[in-house]
Amino acid sequence: MKLTLKIWRQAGPSQKGAFETYTVDGVSSDWSFLEMLDHLNDDLIRKGQAPVAFDSDCREGICGTCGCVVNGHPHGGEPGTTLCQRHMRHYSDGETITIEPWRSVAFPVLRDLIVDRAAFDRIIQAGGYISASTGGAPDGNAIPIAADDAEEAMDAAACIGCGACVAACPNGSAMLFVSAKVSHLAMLPQGRPESALRVKNMVERMDEMGFGGCSNHRECEAYCPKEIPIRHIARMNKEFRKAWFAERR
Numbered sequence: 001m002k003l004t005l006k007i008w009r010q011a012g013p014s015q016k017g018a019f020e021t022y023t024v025d026g027v028s029s030d031w032s033f034l035e036m037l038d039h040l041n042d043d044l045i046r047k048g049q050a051p052v053a054f055d056s057d058c059r060e061g062i063c064g065t066c067g068c069v070v071n072g073h074p075h076g077g078e079p080g081t082t083l084c085q086r087h088m089r090h091y092s093d094g095e096t097i098t099i100e101p102w103r104s105v106a107f108p109v110l111r112d113l114i115v116d117r118a119a120f121d122r123i124i125q126a127g128g129y130i131s132a133s134t135g136g137a138p139d140g141n142a143i144p145i146a147a148d149d150a151e152e153a154m155d156a157a158a159c160i161g162c163g164a165c166v167a168a169c170p171n172g173s174a175m176l177f178v179s180a181k182v183s184h185l186a187m188l189p190q191g192r193p194e195s196a197l198r199v200k201n202m203v204e205r206m207d208e209m210g211f212g213g214c215s216n217h218r219e220c221e222a223y224c225p226k227e228i229p230i231r232h233i234a235r236m237n238k239e240f241r242k243a244w245f246a247e248r249r
């Protein structure tokens, strides 16, 4: 396949960016999207030009590092699929593909397609953990947990922190990400004792980091590669209200 790529190039956070057009030839439909970018970069390096900077690590849909907006769709728009898992068979010979970074005030562009997602780390640091010692694995397994709760908590724990939910949302909201973390811990007995403090601190930090609010567009859910449902946002709002009222009692 021969493709035309329109890629956002930006030398640094304070530099002005612009789309550059490249042609890649000999692209196999069996390649992943990132292998296609590797192929482009090999060519750019051979020509003495700067390769396109993009993030990746596991390339198996696990780490949450990769992610760009492709033809207007975060992660390329294939349901339940990260960009590293997307294959070139979804594109046709001669097609033009536009590739740009996540766009959000809270995720400044570092270079080309790489954004700084430290805002997510700050939210986790505000409460996305259990501080009490929970013992070893046998201790954890000794606590009975209803099967439905365990399933729901594990589904929320599937969030890989990629940021596609923020990129997809017209408000740049991080509520799907935060609610997945809040749900995951609040639904397990080990996470309950700190649930009120956790939800308050995480939501507060989320607002400080410059993310927008949720107005039910549901784009986050549509583009989440782990198909995290927005019912977690409803659960987080409930947890937040409970914490707020408990504080004022």
Ligand code: SF4
Residues within 6 Å of the ligand: 158, 159, 160, 161, 162, 163, 164, 165, 166, 176, 177, 180, 220, 223, 224, 225, 226, 227, 228
């Ligand atoms: S909720 Fe989904 S889209 Fe958002 S960070 Fe987690 S995995 Fe990515």
Ligand code: FES
Residues within 6 Å of the ligand: 055, 056, 057, 058, 059, 060, 061, 062, 063, 064, 065, 066, 067, 082, 083, 084, 085
């Ligand atoms: S590189 Fe790890 S999820 Fe894509």
